[in-house]
Structures are given as C-alpha cells and as structure tokens.
Amino acid sequence: AQKITQTQPGMFVQEKEAVTLDCTYDTSDPSYGLFWYKQPSSGEMIFLIYQGSYDQQNATEGRYSLNFQKARKSANLVISASQLGDSAMYFCAMRSRGTSYGKLTFGQGTILTVHP
Amino acid sequence: DADVTQTPRNRITKTGKRIMLECSQTKGHDRMYWYRQDPGLGLRLIYYSFDVKDINKGEISDGYSVSRQAQAKFSLSLESAIPNQTALYFCATSEGGQSYGYTFGSGTRLTVV
Numbered sequence: 001a002q003k004i005t006q007t008q009p010g011m012f013v014q015e016k017e018a019v020t021l022d023c024t025y026d027t028s029d030p031s032y033g034l035f036w037y038k039q040p041s042s043g044e045m046i047f048l049i050y051q052g053s054y055d056q057q058n059a060t061e062g063r064y065s066l067n068f069q070k071a072r073k074s075a076n077l078v079i080s081a082s083q084l085g086d087s088a089m090y091f092c093a094m095r096s097r098g099t100s101y102g103k104l105t106f107g108q109g110t111i112l113t114v115h116p
Numbered sequence: 117d118a119d120v121t122q123t124p125r126n127r128i129t130k131t132g133k134r135i136m137l138e139c140s141q142t143k144g145h146d147r148m149y150w151y152r153q154d155p156g157l158g159l160r161l162i163y164y165s166f167d168v169k170d171i172n173k174g175e176i177s178d179g180y181s182v183s184r185q186a187q188a189k190f191s192l193s194l195e196s197a198i199p200n201q202t203a204l205y206f207c208a209t210s211e212g213g214q215s216y217g218y219t220f221g222s223g224t225r226l227t228v229v
Contacts, residue, residue, distance in 0.1 A: 009156070035217050043204065045220040052215055091158060093217075102147060102166065102210075103174065104218060106158040 002027040004092050006107035013082045014115050020067070021077040021110045023092030029053075032096035034075040035104065036066065039089040048090075051075060079112075087114045119143050122207050122221035129197050129228055137192045137224050139207030145219070147212060148190040150174075150182060153204040153223075162205075165190055166212075197228040 003026040013019035025034065036048040051059045051066045059066040067076040079086055092107040120141045129135050139148065146167045151159040151174075161174030163182040171182060179201060183191045194201055204225050208218035 004158075006158075033215050033217075037217075043223045043225070045206065045208075045218070045223075047217050050215060050217060093159075102212070103149065103161050103164055104159075104208075104210075106151075106160075108156060108158045 002029070002032075002094055002096055002105050004094055004105050004107035006092055006110050008110045009108075010111045010113070012113050012115060013079075015084060016081055018078060018080045019082055019112065021079070021090050021092075021112065023075045023077065023107060025073050025075060025092075025094050027094065027096050029096035032094055034066070034068070035093045035095075036064070036075075036077045037091045037093060038086075039091065039109075040085075041088070045091075049077070082114045084114050084116060087112060118222065119219050120207060120209055120221040122205075122224050124224060125222065126225045127227070129226070131198055131228055133197050135194045135197055135226070137194075137205055137207075137226070139190045139192070139221055141188050141190075141207075141209045141219070143209050143219055144187075145209035145211055146187065147210045148184070149208045149210070149218070150180075150190070150192045151206045151208065152176070152201075153206065159206065162192065194226075194228075197226075199228045202226060202228050 005024045032053045034051045038046045049061045063080045065078045093104040149164045150162040165184045181193045207221040
C-alpha cells in the first residue's frame with residue numbers, strides 16, 4: 001500500500017519570502033513518481049511539478065522546486081519568492097508501479113496563505 | 117473546450133434521489149478516475165477505469181456506481197444520495213506510466229440536503 005502524509009494543515013508566509021511545504025511518502029515499490037498540485041479557491045487542480053524515484057537531481061519548475069530526499073522518503077515543495085497568488089491548497093501525490101502506474105494517492109493537503 | 121469536462125458544475129439534491137455526474141474528455145486517454153474531496157481528507161479515489169471494459173473500485177466505492185460508455189466518457193452515479201456524500205467531485209484522466217500526472221476536470225460541487 002502507498003501513503004502520502006502532509007503534516008502541515010496550514011502555513012503562512014510573507015510575500016517575497018520562500019516557503020517549504022512538507023510531504024512524506026511510504027511505498028515498497030522502487031519505481032514511483034511524486035507530484036505536487038495547487039488548488040486555488042476556485043477549485044481547479046493545477047499540476048506544479050514532478051519527481052521520479054530514479055531522478056538524480058531535484059526537479060525545478062520556475063519558482064517551484066522539489067526537495068527530494070529518497071532515504072528519508074520526503075518530497076518537500078519549495079516555493080521561492082512567494083506571491084499573493086500562491087495562496088491556495090497544495091497537494092502532494094504519488095503513483096507507483098505496484099498500482100500499474102495507475103491511481104494517484106493524495107495527501108491531506110496544506111493551505112498556504114501569503115501575507116502582503 | 118476543456119480537455120476534461122464535468123457536468124454539472126454545481127448540484128443540490130435531496131436525500132434519497134438518484135444523481136449522475138458526467139465526465140467527458142478529449143485527451144484520448146484510456147485511463148479515467150473519479151475522486152471526491154473532503155476538507156482535511158484530501159482526494160480519495162472512488163472508481164477508476166483503465167479502458168472501456170475495465171472498471172475498478174477505489175477506496176471509497178460504497179454508495180457509488182460508474183459507467184464507462186466510451187473511451188471518452190465516464191459517469192458516476194449516486195443511487196440514493198445521502199448527506200455525507202456532500203463533497204467536491206473530480207474526474208481525471210491520464211496516460212499510463214510513472215511520470216504522467218492527471219488532467220483534471222473543473223469539479224462538481226454536490227450538496228445533498
């Protein structure tokens with residue numbers, strides 16, 4: 001079975017500062033993919049970043065980077081230079097070979113609030 | 117048009133009524149999924165389908181049924197709606213493979229009174 005844990009129900013950050021959103025995962029599969037999604041108040045799900053279990057380098061996409069620590073089974077999202085528009089719910093998710101690379105398993109989510 | 121279209125966007129229904137949520141996609145993906153989102157619980161999988169003839173239960177399938185009418189269409193039904201099925205419902209599609217994420221629909225906000 002695979003599991004995703006996000007231990008921060010809510011986070012606050014000052015505009016232009018960096019923030020880290022935590023995600024730990026549990027799987028026995030050696031091959032898996034990790035994803036982060038953003039859900040603004042309008043409700044849609046927006047893909048942010050992907051990290052593969054065999055990737056040697058941490059993934060980056062603009063202001064988003066994924067701090068992947070395989071031995072610790074953590075995949076934290078780092079947002080640099082926060083903007084007011086970053087205020088949203090953020091979900092960490094995983095899919096693995098054991099589920100035929102099918103279903104994504106999601107964490108509980110973290111609500112990020114960016115203060116001006 | 118959106119890649120994944122869910123209808124309706126919002127729905128209020130009464131306890132005991134049958135309701136169908138519809139999902140259609142233009143991505144050409146074989147894999148389709150239905151999730152529900154509840155505060156503090158994240159997204160939980162209701163049903164998923166890897167092709168037209170393949171339907172699988174997710175972790176919370178009780179009280180729900182699905183129909184895969186075509187590669188592009190995947191409907192979710194609540195046979196007899198109850199208030200604790202009030203939630204935000206998402207349809208999603210994907211390709212197979214580790215690195216492929218989902219394409220989500222815009223969601224259906226369902227309220228059962």
